[in-house]
Amino acid sequence: METGHWGWGDGLTDALGGVRARAESFFGKLSEERPRSPRVPAPRVEIPRTLRAFSTAEAHDRAMHTWGKSYVDRVRGFRGDFSAAPDFVVRPRTEAELETVLEVCERNRLAAIPFGGGTSVVGGVEPRLGKNHQGSATVDLRAMCRVLEVDDISCAACIEAGAVGPVLERQLAPQGFTLRHFPQSFEFSTLGGWIATRAGGHFATLYTHIDEMVESIRMLTPRGVWQTKRFPSSGAGPNPDRLVCGSEGTLGVITQAWVRIHRAPVYRASASIHFRDFAAAAGASREISQSGLFPANCRLLDAQEALLNQVSTDGASVLLLAFESADHPLDAWLERGVAVAEAAGGRREAATTGKAEAAESWRSSFLKGPYLQDAMIVLGVLADSFETACTWAAFPGLYAEVMEATRAALDRVCGCGLVTCRFTHVYPDGPAPYFTFLGKAKRGGEVEQWAEVKQAASDALVRAGGTITHHHAVGRTHRPWFDQERPEPFARALRAMKRELDPAGILNPGVLFD
Numbered sequence: 021m022e023t024g025h026w027g028w029g030d031g032l033t034d035a036l037g038g039v040r041a042r043a044e045s046f047f048g049k050l051s052e053e054r055p056r057s058p059r060v061p062a063p064r065v066e067i068p069r070t071l072r073a074f075s076t077a078e079a080h081d082r083a084m085h086t087w088g089k090s091y092v093d094r095v096r097g098f099r100g101d102f103s104a105a106p107d108f109v110v111r112p113r114t115e116a117e118l119e120t121v122l123e124v125c126e127r128n129r130l131a132a133i134p135f136g137g138g139t140s141v142v143g144g145v146e147p148r149l150g151k152n153h154q155g156s157a158t159v160d161l162r163a164m165c166r167v168l169e170v171d172d173i174s175c176a177a178c179i180e181a182g183a184v185g186p187v188l189e190r191q192l193a194p195q196g197f198t199l200r201h202f203p204q205s206f207e208f209s210t211l212g213g214w215i216a217t218r219a220g221g222h223f224a225t226l227y228t229h230i231d232e233m234v235e236s237i238r239m240l241t242p243r244g245v246w247q248t249k250r251f252p253s254s255g256a257g258p259n260p261d262r263l264v265c266g267s268e269g270t271l272g273v274i275t276q277a278w279v280r281i282h283r284a285p286v287y288r289a290s291a292s293i294h295f296r297d298f299a300a301a302a303g304a305s306r307e308i309s310q311s312g313l314f315p316a317n318c319r320l321l322d323a324q325e326a327l328l329n330q331v332s333t334d335g336a337s338v339l340l341l342a343f344e345s346a347d348h349p350l351d352a353w354l355e356r357g358v359a360v361a362e363a364a365g366g367r368r369e370a371a372t373t374g375k376a377e378a379a380e381s382w383r384s385s386f387l388k389g390p391y392l393q394d395a396m397i398v399l400g401v402l403a404d405s406f407e408t409a410c411t412w413a414a415f416p417g418l419y420a421e422v423m424e425a426t427r428a429a430l431d432r433v434c435g436c437g438l439v440t441c442r443f444t445h446v447y448p449d450g451p452a453p454y455f456t457f458l459g460k461a462k463r464g465g466e467v468e469q470w471a472e473v474k475q476a477a478s479d480a481l482v483r484a485g486g487t488i489t490h491h492h493a494v495g496r497t498h499r500p501w502f503d504q505e506r507p508e509p510f511a512r513a514l515r516a517m518k519r520e521l522d523p524a525g526i527l528n529p530g531v532l533f534d
C-alpha cells in the first residue's frame with residue numbers, strides 16, 4: 021500500500037502484520053481502508069524569477085511539504101487532503117540563496133515556512149498566510165547538510181542545519197564522534213528542526229535536550245545575520261542561543277550551528293526491573309534520578325505501556341535502566357541503580373519475553389513506533405501521544421488526573437479506549453511523562469474525535485501542573501495552552517523581537533505569534 025504522500029516511510033506492510041492482532045485484541049475485528057490520491061490546489065502565485073533555479077511547484081513536492089507528521093496530518097494526507105499546500109517549494113543550497121529567498125518573499129508578500137524534515141507533530145510546518153500575504157513558499161533546508169568542521173580538541177562540530185540525523189552521524193563517525201542526539205524521529209528530522217523546536221533525544225538524563233548541545237548558532241533573519249560566538253559557557257546577559265532554541269522558524273532561518281559532540285560509547289550495561297506497583301516504580305525512578313548516577317536510560321513503563329510494547333505481559337510496570345560510556349566499565353553504576361530499585365520493591369528480570377532482553381524489545385518497538393501509527397490509520401484506530409514534565413511532588417496527582425480525563429474523553433468519543441504512560445526523561449526535580457492513547461476511530465470523523473481527546477488531555481495536563489510540552493514544541497496545536505503558560509510581559513517582549521527581526525511577518529505566520 022502506498023504511504024509516500026501521507027505516512028512515515030516504507031514500513032507499512034511489516035507494521036500491519038505486527039499490529040493487527042494486537043489492535044484487534046483491544047478493539048475487535050478491524051478492516052483496512054486504502055489511502056486516497058492526493059488533491060493539491062493550483063498555486064496562487066508563480067515562482068519569482070530569481071528563485072526558479074532552486075524551486076519547484078510540482079504537485080508532489082507541494083503535497084510533501086503541506087503537513088507535518090502528527091496523527092491528524094497523516095489522516096488528512098491519507099484522505100488525499102492537501103488543501104494547505106504551499107504555492108512552491110524552495111531548496112536553497114547556500115546562505116546566499118537563502119538570503120535571496122527571504123528578500124524575495126518579503127518583496128512579493130509571500131509567507132516563508134522554514135522546513136527541516138517536516139516531522140513536526142504540532143502543525144509547525146503547515147503553510148498559513150498572514151494578513152497581507154499573497155501566497156506561501158516552503159523553504160526546505162535539506163540541501164544544506166554538511167559537517168563543516170570538527171574541533172576534536174574541544175569536542176564540537178559545526179554542522180549545517182539541514183542535515184538529518186543519519187546524514188550528520190555518518191559524517192561524524194569516521195572521526196570517532198557522535199552528536200548522540202536520537203529523537204524517535206531521528207531518521208528524518210534535521211539539526212535545524214531540533215534547535216528550532218528544542219527537541220529531546222532518546223537519553224533519559226544529562227545531555228539529551230538539543231539546547232544543552234548548542235555551543236553557537238548562525239541564523240539568517242530578514243533584518244540581518246544572527247551569529248553567536250562559541251563559548252563553553254558564558255554569564256554575559258541573556259543567552260542569544262537560548263532565544264533561538266524554540267523559535268520554531270518565526271524569527272529567522274537557522275543555517276548552521278556549533279554543537280557539542282561526544283566520543284562514541286564503547287561500554288554499556290543495562291537491566292530491567294519489574295514492579296507490581298506503579299507508584300513504587302515511580303519512587304524508584306525518582307531516587308535514581310537524584311542519586312547522581314545519571315543513567316543513559318531510566319525509562320519507566322506503566323503496566324499497559326509494557327504490555328503494548330510486549331516488554332512484559334504479566335501486569336508489571338517495568339523500569340529499563342541503562343548506562344553507557346566511552347571511558348569506563350559501568351557495572352558498579354548498574355549494580356547501584358538496581359540496588360536502589362530493589363530497595364523500592366523492584367525485582368530484577370533479565371529476559372522477560374523469553375526471546376530477548378526487555379531493553380532490546382523496548383528499543384525495537386520504539387523505533388518501529390512511527391510505522392505502527394501508519395498501520396493504525398489504515399485499520400481505523402485513533403492513535404496518538406502527548407507529553408509533559410512536572411515536579412516529582414506534582415506527579416502522582418497529574419498522573420491520576422490526566423489518565424482519568426483522557427480515558428473519559430476516549431469513552432465519550434470512541435466508546436472505549438486505552439491510555440498508557442511512560443517516563444521518557446527523568447530530572448532530579450521531576451519526570452517527563454509521555455502518554456499514548458488508542459481508541460476506535462469513526463472513519464471520516466478522526467480529526468474531530470482526536471481534537472476532543474487532545475483538548476481534554478491538554479486541559480488536564482495544565483490544570484495538574486504540567487507543561488503543555490516537554491519536547492514536542494508549540495506550533496499551532498499547542499498555542500492555546502502555551503499562551504496560558506508564558507508570562508504576559510514575556511509574550512510582549514517576544515512580539516517586539518518578532519517585529520524587529522521580521523517586520524513584514526513573513527516567517528511561519530501563526531506559529532508562536534498571531
Ligand SMILES: Cc1cc2nc3c(=O)[nH]c(=O)nc-3n(C[C@H](O)[C@H](O)[C@H](O)COP(=O)(O)OP(=O)(O)OC[C@H]3O[C@@H](n4cnc5c(N)ncnc54)[C@H](O)[C@@H]3O)c2cc1C
Pocket residue numbers: 088089090133134135136137138139140141144145161181182202203204205208209210211212213214215216217218219220221222268269270272273274275389390491492493495528531
Ligand atoms: C514519529 C515521531 C517521533 C518523534 N519523536 C520525537 C522525539 O523523540 N523527540 C522530539 O523532540 N521530537 C520528536 N518528534 C517531533 C519532531 O520530530 C521534532 O519536533 C523535530 O525536532 C522536528 O525536526 P524537523 O527537522 O523535522 O523539523 P520540521 O518539522 O521541519 O520543523 C519543525 C519546526 O521548526 C522550524 N524549522 C525547521 N528547520 C528550521 C531551520 N533550519 N531554521 C528555523 N526554523 C526551522 C519549522 O518552521 C517548524 O516550525 C517526533 C515526531 C514524530 C512524527
